[in-house]
Amino acid sequence: MHKLSLFSLIVGLSLTTHSLLAESLKTEKVTLDMQTLSxxxxxxxxxxFLPDGSFLVTERTGTLRYISKTGEKSEAIQGVPAVHAKGQGGLLGLVLDPDFAKNKTIYISYSEPLDGDVNATxxxxxxxxxxxLKQLKVIFRQAEAINSNHHYGGRLVFTPADELFITLGDRGSRRDDAQKLSGHxxxxxxxxxxxxxxxxxxxxAQADAKADVWSYGHRNIQGAAIHPQTGLLWTHEHGPQGGDEINIAAAGKNYGxxxxTYGExxxxxxxxxxxxxxxxxxxHYWVPSIAPSxxxxxxxxxxxxWQNNLLVxxxxxxxxxRLELTGDKVxxxxxxxxxxxxxxxxxxxDGAVYLLTDENDGKLLRLSPQ
Structure with missing residues (x-):
């Protein structure tokens, strides 16, 4: 009887401790548990998300690591290229090859250090x-390398046809070049x-333009996703002071x-x-800026x-x-x-929503219904 009571107490403490890890989050549609997974x-x-349910995560400071389904972190994965980890630069975007289950190939974006403080996405x-990481191959370099620690872009998204979209910022000091098709x-x-x-x-076919350019006139895109019904590329980008915006990045379009801009x-x-x-x-745009990522x-x-909602x-x-959509309107x-x-x-x-927090003590959060 004593052993049973002790066991019950231990189980009760375990359940209580677990429940303390989940914070209740009341939203308009549903109350969620927000759990710090790691x-x-x-x-x-x-x-x-890897096929076995674990995670692959980049850290801007230059580390790539696994996180298990229960939150355990691996040691740093070896073979990551050197990164210019200053300001907004470092190890950035990540995407799995559409045939990852067969070829185990991943793609990473990063600020590549070149001469001194000169760097490029x-x-x-x-x-x-x-x-x-094995058989590392640089498949894209921004045409212009400069001394700047800002506006790298860096999100990577595969199209339904297995082509890769890369978002690129104006690097802060070169914003007028966002209108020039001769560069990136x-x-x-x-x-x-x-x-x-x-x-x-x-x-x-345009002699003075880069053949890989899809759309232009962007400031710094740090969000990109393929619409699940239309297959079109949706992006959001940072405005200056105000004027963050959401766009459907279409072929040949100039986003201005x-x-x-709605910012200043x-x-x-x-x-x-x-x-x-x-x-x-x-x-859709935000004034004041929310700094979307x-x-x-x-x-x-x-x-x-939340079905078919856009999360930013x-x-x-x-x-x-959380943005509800009617067609292509918010x-x-x-x-x-x-x-x-x-x-x-x-x-x-698994139907949950996962968040990464940008901090020295960064966290992987899981949102799921209570």
């Missing part, structure tokens, strides 16, 4: 072999797995930066204008009322922003307070 990450930037492919600042590019320009890119200079001051014929208007469409069934992380306000916005800078948002294969 912590102690150094400014995590991107995550992907680069993308490499590699085979993930246990605790090592402020662009979305589309390439094949080997790094060659994808067939059908809109400027491939810095000619048009830091500290005040006009930048361009709000509209101009021939330049694309955003589907990470984006995912929710297609699961576990969280009732906010660095500035520490929020998860019909409702909900701000859900998380309390930490959200760097990545991914809807999981």
């Amino acid at each position: 912590s102690g990450l150094s400014h995590p930037w991107a995550m992907q 680069a993308v490499a492919s590699a085979v993930l072999d246990g605790q090592s 600042f402020g662009k979305v590019v589309k390439i094949n797995k080997d790094g060659s320009a994808a067939a059908g890119n809109p400027f491939a 930066w810095p000619v048009i 200079e830091y500290g005040g001051g006009v930048i361009g204008q709000k509209t101009k014929e021939g330049l694309e208007q955003p589907l 990470g984006m995912s469409f929710y297609t699961g069934s576990q969280i009732n009322g 992380g906010s660095l500035k306000f520490g929020q998860l922003v 019909s409702h916005e909900e701000r859900i307070r998380i309390g930490s800078r959200i760097r990545d948002v991914q809807a999981g294969p």
Whole structure:
């Protein structure tokens, strides 16, 4: 009897301890449990779900590691290239090859150090072999390398046709170049797995344009996702002071930066204008800025009322922003307070939503119904 009581006490304490790890999060549609699945990450930037239910996570400081389904972190995976881990630079985006189950290939984006503090956004492919990356190959380098620690872009998304979209920022000091097709600042590019320009890119036949450019006039895209019904690329980008925006990045379109924007200079001051014929208007924008990062469409069934919603992380306000859509229009916005800078948002294969927090003690959070 004594042993049974002691066992019951231990089980009770275990359940109580577990329940303390989950914070109740009341939203408009449902009350969620927010669980810290893992912590102690150094400014995590991107995550992907592996076939066995574990996670692969990049840390901006230059580390790639596994996190198990129950939150245990692996040692650093070897073979990651050197990164320029200053300011906004470092190890950034991550995506699995569509044939990952067969070829174990992943793609990473990062700020590649070149001469001194000169650096550029680069993308490499590699085979993930246990605790090592093998056969690493740089398949893309931004055409222009400069001394800057800002606006790398870096999100990676595969199309339904297995072509790779790469988002690229204007690097902060070169915003006017976002309007020039001869370079990569402020662009979305589309390439094949080997790094060659994808067939059908809109400027491939234009002598003064990069053949891999897909769309242009962007400031700094840190969120990208393929719409599950249309197959189109949805992006969001940072505005300056105000003017963060969501777009459908379509072939050959000019999204206006810095000619048009709903933002202003830091500290005040006009930048361009709000509209101009021939330049694309955003589907949705934020004034003041929320500093968006990470984006995912929710297609699961576990969280009732969130089906086909767009989920966006906010660095500035520490929020998860839930957007209801009617066609390609935002019909409702909900701000859900998380309390930490959200760097990545991914809807999981289990129907939960996972978040990475951008902190020295970065966390992997899991949101699921109570």
